[in-house]
Amino acid sequence: MSTTTAGPDLVSPGGANLATSVFYFLLVPAAILFYAYWKISRKHLNELADKIPGPDGLPIIGLALEFIGSSSEIFKKVYARSFEFGSTVKFWVGPKLLIFLVDPRDVEIILSSHVHIDKASEYRFFKPWLGDGLLISTGQKWRAHRKLIAPTFHLNVLKSFIDLFNANSREVVQKLKKEAGKEFDCHDYMSEATVEILLETAMGVSKKTQDQSGYDYALAVMKMCDILHIRHTKIWLRPDIIFNFTKHATNQKGLINTIHSLTRKVIKKKRADFEKGIRGSTAEVPEDAKTQKYEKNVASKTVVEGLSYGQSVGLKDDLDVEDDVGEKKRMAFLDLLIEASQNGVVINDEEIKEQVDTIMFEGHDTTAAGSSFFLSMMGIHQEIQDRVIQEIDEIFGDSDRPATFADTLEMKYLERCLMETLRMYPPVPIIARQLKQDVKLASGDYTLPAGATIIIGTFKIHRDPNTYPNPDKFDPDNFLPERSANRHYYSFIPFSAGPRSCVGRKYAMLKLKILLSTILRNYRVQSDIQEKDFQLQADIILKRAEGFKIKLEPRKRELRA
């Protein structure tokens, strides 16, 4: 069948040629104009960048080829190259300007600021998973939600989690029984335990109400981090238009589905409890994990800031506020969010989901890595482990009683070992920010241009020989008060610092002390692998590519089941 149309013949060969010619005629000047505009708009950025030292890259792609290879190879290569320059280094990756900072004075300028709080554009890869949760949101939304969420990690709320920390730590000890005497990867156990502890404490639901295990969730998170890391390092996978056609995009969809189905279930359960008038965690605590009868009166003004809770003495953030609301009014994370959403304006249902996803991710993978590195250190440094065990035995004697808050304050040497672990193996090895304004540095005559991505190299800062003599040696005495006293506040930042510091800093420290002391009350750790043989990789979170291989040997007494 044919159709005829009246009017001009728009598709005649002559007309098509004319249209093509006009198109090219316009395209070339448009491209030239666009390029000229682009060059002019970047003139300021380029001029300031030219003054900052850094390796020469290839034309157009810059140093993109440095990011080829496995995660651990990339980590090794980038870390080795970081020694070629001073404390401020620029790096071009395609048209993107990255500037690495490691001088604590410069780091302070960025992290203590209430202006430079925008996350780097790379964090957008988290969006399908974490939405606009606390980790990546900015501006007014971030400010309002941070104000809402930070008090839910106040020490008074955390103290109410102690029995659940104990109960879950005891379960880990039981689960680990089957690994005794064999080499195994402790990260699997630490991951599962941290997910389950988060469910029962911050989320306030019993892990038994979940038909999907914490392990499946943790595995999905780990695989998501792999995909995000691939997108960070392989620049051709950054545009969605290319990424969406790869197998990674298909895998990502499945993983996000696994992750979100857990968070949706958690919120549904909590809402149902809320409607029945139930507040607080519904997880059951076995009688022998309850601490009430052992808890000594700890002065409410006990100093619990600074190093004991993961940041340099003298630094404060919104987690260190005085108890202005009163113990009774403070609520746990999801309780408070559900209540706030009832009143309407502060947070809506979608935003609750984003925050739950964010806390579940930030709260589990980081602490799982921290505890796995700690156990690896104990296995390698036997004489240090002896001292930790001696301290724990002095606190608990032969008793199987659960650990109280007062006990955690006495775990001084364990705490120093934990700090030293977080110094040498910070679970978040870099922090990235996007600059909206120029910033003059304190360490030298450089100005960071607006538009640059700033990378704060926590891993490198923590191994600066000027701050930590013998920085590659595991030495818990680096955290003796007299040694810490003279260090720059920003030379130890495992939890970041300033207004965007880690909201779970105190939660993590308290939980880790109870979990790790419970494990060491029951097992001695051994390791056949030395630190020099670690294959470090930084897939968002720092890990050992070969797995956290350790061996456990039951100690003299067994925990009563």
Ligand code: HEM
């Ligand atoms: C050893 C354990 C942990 C370490 C080393 C750690 C480290 C960090 C770091 C370095 C940041 C800043 C990230 C950035 O700016 O890109 C951060 C942010 C954050 N962390 Fe943690 N974290 C840990 C545990 C936790 C826990 C247990 C929770 C929650 C229960 C948590 C929740 C968060 C949240 C919500 C943010 C975003 C805060 C904001 O931007 O306002 N973290 N964490």
